Amino acid sequence: MATKNNQQHITVLVVEDSKPLSSAIDKKLSLSNFSFLNARSAKEAFEQIKKNKNIDIIWLDHYLLGEENGLDFVMKLKKDKKTANIPVFVVSNTATPEKVGSYIELGVAKYYTKADHRLEDIINDMKEFLAGCKDKKK
Amino acid sequence: MFSNLKIIHKMIIGTILMVLIIVSVGYFGFNINNRIDTQSRIVEASRSMAINITEGQELLSRYLSADNLDKMGMIEKEMVSKSDIVNAWIKILTNNKITKSEAIPIEKDLEVFGVTNQENILSDPALEKIAKSIELSKNQLNDIYLDLIKVHEDKIKLLNDFDLLYQKEKEQRYIIKNTINESSDLELTRIIGDVLYFSKEALYQYRDQEHIDQWLLSINNLKNESELHGDEILINLINEYYLIANQMGGLVLEIEETEKNELIKKAAYDDGIGKLNIDKDKMNNIILSLSTQNIKNTNIFLFGIVFLAIIIGIIISAIITHSITEPIKKLVVTAKKIADGDLASRVDVRGNDEISQFAEIFNKMVVKLQKANKEIVIKLKNQAGELAQSQESLRNQQKALVNVLEDVEQERREASEERDRINTILKGIADGVIVIDRDMNIILFNKKAEELSGLSINEVLNKNYVNLLNFVYEDNLLLKNDFIEKAIKDGESLALTTQASLVRKDKAAIPINKSVSIIKNDEGQVVACVVVFRDVTKEREIDKAKTEFVSLASHQLRTPLSSISWYTEMLLAGDAGKINKEQKEYLTEVYAGSRRMVDLVNSLLNVSRIELGTFAIDPKPMEVKSVCDAIIKELIQDITKKNIKIIKNISKDTPTIIADPKLISIIFQNLLSNSVKYTLPGGNIKINIEKDNQDIAIEIADSGMGIPANQQGQIFSKMFRADNVRMTDTEGTGLGLYIVKAIVQNSGGSISFKSKEGKGTAFYIKLPIKGVEKRVGTKELSAG
Numbered sequence: 015m016a017t018k019n020n021q022q023h024i025t026v027l028v029v030e031d032s033k034p035l036s037s038a039i040d041k042k043l044s045l046s047n048f049s050f051l052n053a054r055s056a057k058e059a060f061e062q063i064k065k066n067k068n069i070d071i072i073w074l075d076h077y078l079l080g081e082e083n084g085l086d087f088v089m090k091l092k093k094d095k096k097t098a099n100i101p102v103f104v105v106s107n108t109a110t111p112e113k114v115g116s117y118i119e120l121g122v123a124k125y126y127t128k129a130d131h132r133l134e135d136i137i138n139d140m141k142e143f144l145a146g147c148k149d150k151k152k
Numbered sequence: 153m154f155s156n157l158k159i160i161h162k163m164i165i166g167t168i169l170m171v172l173i174i175v176s177v178g179y180f181g182f183n184i185n186n187r188i189d190t191q192s193r194i195v196e197a198s199r200s201m202a203i204n205i206t207e208g209q210e211l212l213s214r215y216l217s218a219d220n221l222d223k224m225g226m227i228e229k230e231m232v233s234k235s236d237i238v239n240a241w242i243k244i245l246t247n248n249k250i251t252k253s254e255a256i257p258i259e260k261d262l263e264v265f266g267v268t269n270q271e272n273i274l275s276d277p278a279l280e281k282i283a284k285s286i287e288l289s290k291n292q293l294n295d296i297y298l299d300l301i302k303v304h305e306d307k308i309k310l311l312n313d314f315d316l317l318y319q320k321e322k323e324q325r326y327i328i329k330n331t332i333n334e335s336s337d338l339e340l341t342r343i344i345g346d347v348l349y350f351s352k353e354a355l356y357q358y359r360d361q362e363h364i365d366q367w368l369l370s371i372n373n374l375k376n377e378s379e380l381h382g383d384e385i386l387i388n389l390i391n392e393y394y395l396i397a398n399q400m401g402g403l404v405l406e407i408e409e410t411e412k413n414e415l416i417k418k419a420a421y422d423d424g425i426g427k428l429n430i431d432k433d434k435m436n437n438i439i440l441s442l443s444t445q446n447i448k449n450t451n452i453f454l455f456g457i458v459f460l461a462i463i464i465g466i467i468i469s470a471i472i473t474h475s476i477t478e479p480i481k482k483l484v485v486t487a488k489k490i491a492d493g494d495l496a497s498r499v500d501v502r503g504n505d506e507i508s509q510f511a512e513i514f515n516k517m518v519v520k521l522q523k524a525n526k527e528i529v530i531k532l533k534n535q536a537g538e539l540a541q542s543q544e545s546l547r548n549q550q551k552a553l554v555n556v557l558e559d560v561e562q563e564r565r566e567a568s569e570e571r572d573r574i575n576t577i578l579k580g581i582a583d584g585v586i587v588i589d590r591d592m593n594i595i596l597f598n599k600k601a602e603e604l605s606g607l608s609i610n611e612v613l614n615k616n617y618v619n620l621l622n623f624v625y626e627d628n629l630l631l632k633n634d635f636i637e638k639a640i641k642d643g644e645s646l647a648l649t650t651q652a653s654l655v656r657k658d659k660a661a662i663p664i665n666k667s668v669s670i671i672k673n674d675e676g677q678v679v680a681c682v683v684v685f686r687d688v689t690k691e692r693e694i695d696k697a698k699t700e701f702v703s704l705a706s707h708q709l710r711t712p713l714s715s716i717s718w719y720t721e722m723l724l725a726g727d728a729g730k731i732n733k734e735q736k737e738y739l740t741e742v743y744a745g746s747r748r749m750v751d752l753v754n755s756l757l758n759v760s761r762i763e764l765g766t767f768a769i770d771p772k773p774m775e776v777k778s779v780c781d782a783i784i785k786e787l788i789q790d791i792t793k794k795n796i797k798i799i800k801n802i803s804k805d806t807p808t809i810i811a812d813p814k815l816i817s818i819i820f821q822n823l824l825s826n827s828v829k830y831t832l833p834g835g836n837i838k839i840n841i842e843k844d845n846q847d848i849a850i851e852i853a854d855s856g857m858g859i860p861a862n863q864q865g866q867i868f869s870k871m872f873r874a875d876n877v878r879m880t881d882t883e884g885t886g887l888g889l890y891i892v893k894a895i896v897q898n899s900g901g902s903i904s905f906k907s908k909e910g911k912g913t914a915f916y917i918k919l920p921i922k923g924v925e926k927r928v929g930t931k932e933l934s935a936g
Binding site for chain 2 (some may be wrong): 017032034035038039041042045106107127128129130133134
């Protein structure tokens, strides 16, 4: 509750193909006073980014609908100067070292194995991360 | 005829005969030598004679060429006639530094060879023919010679005539020349010059028709000119000169003719001489071969005499030898008969020599022997009866022995059948069976063992197994075949089937399961070791497929588990509205269940990665202490709940180690969560961390329920859970310690434990401070 007053409204783009999981995430985000946008494929995600200029952070799964996966999405995202600075939290169950390595190399903020982490913990990490960013900006 | 002589006399006679033979052979040898000597002299003489004849001919031709025809009588003298050959021979022999006394035997030899006998030589048809030919040639040659002499005489007469006229001509020419010179007639002076010039050419230089004609023409000119100018005296002088000149011209032509004739006759004579020489050579050769033949014949005759003498010698010595050896032979035959038992035999040798005396003594000795023999026979007869009795008893003993042997044979046959049966079974067994004796030699190697190892029984039987059987670790293929030696030395069987690979003869490694059993004798000593092994290639493939399946399935399970976890989490947090106490209790169970499910899935994933060999190791400098603290923090809820006391004792010199933090935290997570799980409320957990040489030593000891002694050997096996923990319904997958051991071993460390049921368990881990090399795998291990 203490954080609620101190922070600005945060918008999260949730890129997750599994509907049950994305609705759980949405629910938890709104309960934590976050705004959220949804996308189930890389294509939808870019459309959302185009439409909404106020996205603060991206919640990303690896396996997505469509031909492109999370890794392809991050690659494109980091290429474009306008979007390169949006932090990305990868939350996925496919935790092979190569994949984690590739994501970290591309510059994602964090990597979580879905099954091993509570929603609340991930969202708290996000809050802390964004607060940290703000401090740096100041 | 020698039988009455003593041996010594026989010897003397033999020796005398031999000496006589040697002397006669020597004499003949000497004679032959003489003959050979004579032969070479004759050959030499023939050669000398040939030279002599040749010399005569040379002389002859010299006479001819010197135009010394008066001495042509030499031809007759040197000519070879029938008698000349032998006469010349003897003459040569006597003249060629041979003394009279030496010449006599040679003459005799010549006689022997028939050389002096002219008839003998002339009776040879070839020789006769040549002799005739020579006679003929000689007559012809004489005719030619007479002609030659006549022509020569004619020539000389003509030359004499010419010389006389030449004197006249010179005088006349001189007078004419002086007369003309006095008259001082120029024309005549010129012509007389021509005459003088041409006369020189015609009479000295050329003496031929052409120059004579020229000369006569010039004289004619002089004559004509003198008739015109000269006085009568000059005319007469010139006419006279002209007549002389004509006469001389005729003589020159005649001499020319005679010389030609003489040359022809001379050539004919040379021809005759040549022919005569050839015939003489032939004759010489025939004489030589005849005399050589004679010598050969004589030699054969001499050799015949020597041969005869030797034969006679051999016959005489054979007779003497026979007269010595015959009595000895008789003696031997009789002695042999006596030895064979014929004591009635006697030697029949008569005479005066030593052998005959010996035979007499021998006969006396035999008489005595016969007498003694009779006495012995009587004694032997008495003993034979006793012997027959003892033989009977021996026969009985033999029968008994045969019965025993038959029984043994029966036993042996049964044992052999039993062995065949066992061999058939061993052959039929689907597993490789090898038996190794106490000396590490292979004493049995069944069909399947041959098939699996690629070695034939002949290659291995009775040989030390160490260099033949390449059992290796399955993962790194390092040799590991000392387990057999160890089993034999310790006398303990390895009842559990253990995994390994066998490197075949063709270097291919096949995965196998093996077991080792020890065979002991009644005294408890190890006699052999039986190794049974089986190809588990198929089982391994199935294992691999299984592991891959688990890995894939685990991934897919995580997504729905995430759903369950997150929704339950929200329900419990009251995100969907307030829930009552009972609802909360139920949801807590659901949440715990889903967490266990996630843990199980993670553990299964780790196990499959360990077994596939695909997990990664990423070593980096790290603090063991902080990993330990983090895990304690994770478990703090349960620790507090069960009121467990954590006693940490971390030494100050604990170094930073090189290891994969994720793997180290899996170790701590598993060991500490086990301790918390199996320790009763109020118990304690001791954690010791310290440096130990090149390693870091970690001890985690609890006061929990401990592991039953009979199951302590299995705690690191996959899915194993001890009976006592299963009884208490405590949760657990049976995978934790299996994973921990795999991580410790792959990190280059070691793990051991001590445990007592009801008292607690302590795990001891050692990890190298320097760590192990980075290993890239496809999968990381997930924390429990």
